[in-house]
Amino acid sequence: MKIHLPNSAFIGNIDPFLKNIDFSDNQKLEITANQNWIAVHPVVLSMVAALGFPVKPKNIICKTLTAKSAHYLQRMGLFKFLGTESGINVEEHEPAGRFIPLTQIKNSEELSYFIKEIIPLLHLQPFQVDPIRYVVSELVRNVIEHAASQTGAIVSAQYYKKSNRIAIGIVDTGLGIKKTINQSYVANTHLEAIRLALIPGITGTTKREGGTEYNAGAGLFFIKTIAKVNHDFFMIYSGNALYKLLKTGSSKLHADPFDDNHSKSDSLPLWNGTVVGVDISLSETKEFSELLDLIRDVYSKTIKERRKARYKKPKFI
Amino acid sequence: MKIINIFRRVGSFAENKDIARDIRIKEIMPAIESGKNVILDFSNIDAATQSFMHALISDLIRKYGNEILDQINFKSCNENVQKIIMIVTDYMQEGI
Incomplete structure (x- = not known):
């Protein structure tokens, strides 16, 4: 497998990064990066960690990172996670309380511990913490319950002071959404499976x-x-499909995610599992x-609409 | 009357569905089946997830019908916890 960390990969511009991932030969992982600058969303780091986790450290090749910002990968725990050396000496630039390094969560107890003990390290106000722990709890429980991922969920988060937002990445290498949804619903494509999974009341379990x-x-x-409602980015990548909720558009809620302002793709390299990235603006968090x-x-x-759609129609002859 | 203190089981953020299911199966249902009313005490709970609340009460509505809500009282819920409970009770009743 080959993965290249570009100079910028956040949810808004993540598509080229995803298109360039090479999943061939999953016994090896080669990581390269932009030589001058690396600025990536935590979801990107969670993806690299999830891909590299099952690979033997001796089969992980990380090209020498020359970018000035490469120490960020070290601070987020990427090389420790992969069991490799980065050769980077970290200078303590980042003050405490700005990030949650890559963390593996495999079961309910580890999730409860993460929510209780790790999220408070972000030192946020209670009203800001509510959506974060909500998002982490629901997404990681999805992984624990549905993904059958041997490596559990790989979670990381970063607080951006300038934009006052928190970015969260939660990644697994399990069954993926299509296999899970297909246990109860017919979804012929990965994109259709993602659409169904986002509609309220639709679950793969029944x-x-x-x-x-x-x-x-x-x-x-x-x-x-x-x-x-907070005009933030949200993305799901599973199989060959990506659904991305865009920041623009009205705040009106829709049950069908395709009615929201979004972009989508179903021709990406095949990710076995599910990748979720979300941004939460802390200054604009709607109550x-x-x-x-x-x-x-x-x-x-x-x-009500779904029930009505199942009503039998009277036959008038 | 059976009083169940949720905070003692889950702390201030009610999200652990396994515990919610345990409370329902081991405490709420036996009380209901022996004819007792139940008070679910949410004192000191700051927030709850929909998944937690679903695991706690949805199957009661499915098994016993919406009349079960006459036998259960939700005590000391903050505004958000109340709203999560209402979302779950709404969609369960609409789905009956």
Whole structure:
């Protein structure tokens, strides 16, 4: 496998980075990077870590990183995660409380510990922490429950002071959304599977309205909504498909993610598993309670419409 | 009357679905089936996820119908926790 870290890869401009990943020969991983500058979203680092984790450290080749900003990869724990040496001497530039380094979460207990002990290290206000722990909890639980990923979820986050936003990346190398959704619904493509997974009330565990006693199929819809109402980026990459919620467009909530202002692609290299990246603007975070009102409205309407669509029509002869 | 303190089980952020399911199966359902009313006490809970609340109460509505909501009281919920509960009770009743 080959992965190249460009000078810039955030959710808004991540597509070329994804297109250039080479997944051939999964016994080896070659990491190269822009020689002058590397500035990447945590989701990119989570992806590199997830790809490299099963590879023997001796089979991971990391080209000498010359970019001035390469120490960031070291601070985020990438080389420690991969079991390789970077040759970079870290200068302590980043003050504490700006990032959550790459962390592997394999089960419910580790997730609870992460939420209780690690997220507070970001030193944010309670109203800012609510959406972050919500997003992390729901996404990582999806991985634990549905992905069957041997490496669990690989999580990392970064706070950007200038834009006052937090960027979160949660990645797994499990079944992927299509296989999970296909257990209950027909999705012929990875993109269609992502679309279904984002619609409230649709879960791979059952076709029954209301879900099972354990799953409702609402988690991803909630997270997309948090991003949408705050005009933040949100992306899901699974199989060969990418869905990206764009920052622009109205705040009106839609049950169908394709009705939101978005970009999509279904011709990317095949990612076995699921990659989720989300940005949360902390200065513009809409009150969580307002957001819940919106969700309640849309959720109810969606279920009513879905029930109505199943009504049998009377035959008039 | 059975009173269940949620904070003691999950801390201030109610997100652990495994614990929610345990509370439902081991505490709420036996109480309901023996004819008791249940108070779910959310004192000191700052926030809860929809998944937690779903695992806690959805199957009660599915098994016993929406009349079960006459037997359960949700105590000391903040505004957000109340709204999460309402989302779950709404979609479960609409799905019945």
